[in-house]
């Protein structure tokens with residue numbers, strides 16, 4: 001059986017045709033999200049791209065949408081998407097109207113957790129947390145084999161737990177949130193702000209970005225290696241808070257496994273070792289001893305595989 005998985009991320013959309021029996025990705029397509037795009041325009045784009053990826057539309061079970069942000073209890077509406085600045089958008093109904101297919105929706109990192117649980121590294125594990133460090137930071141927390149949802153379906157917003165009261169401003173409107181220290185978009189912005197205001201020793205630093213869009217985690221690491229003080233400071237701070245944020249989760253949930261993924265981890269897998277050290281140092285010892293910290297086995301496809309495999313089942 002085939003289904004479509006769509007991952008609406010912070011800066012791009014990934015769409016895939018998934019064999020939901022085996023959790024296999026048959027075809028994918030990616031495109032950038034235009035700044036300020038409204039829901040009607042995005043649904044139009046999705047419908048257009050859909051025609052490019054499916055050849056025999058009648059074989060399709062339906063479309064699963066994974067979106068960053070808070071999803072309503074009935075999982076038909078996005079309550080708030082900090083990335084897109086959308087409030088109360090009935091995306092499921094809109095896409096259903098537009099395409100005629102059955103449509104369902106889940107939070108993006110929860111979808112990744114479902115993917116890892118059914119087809120990936122968390123198969124057979126009943127207590128684990130998937131943490132994706134990308135543009136921001138999200139999580140999917142599985143306790144006793146079930147996704148932790150909370151009373152209004154917003155449990156697991158680890159990126160917006162405050163690690164530094166009064167710290168950097170966050171897209172959610174608060175300050176000092178976890179993701180403002182270790183989330184990719186914040187790291188880029190911090191480095192760009194500093195590049196604009198100070199001179200950089202061009203002989204020492206090999207690659208100096210001329211635009212914020214050229215900054216990614218690999219470049220920040222390279223600049224830090226070359227000895228750029230701003231890059232070193234931003235990167236050390238990112239590592240430090242990533243460790244603290246995850247060590248706290250290990251103490252709270254006592255998981256068997258922490259699964260790390262997302263763009264920042266993909267570009268800097270050495271962060272996994274830093275997280276292990278932080279857990280050993282800062283988590284409750286009985287929890288620290290038991291937890292395995294691993295990289296997402298489905299990687300960038302965990303989310304589309306997971307959401308496609310849901311098939312409208314909202315009991316997970």
Ligand SMILES: [Zn+2]
Pocket residue numbers: 159160161170171172173174175177
């Ligand atoms: Zn926040």
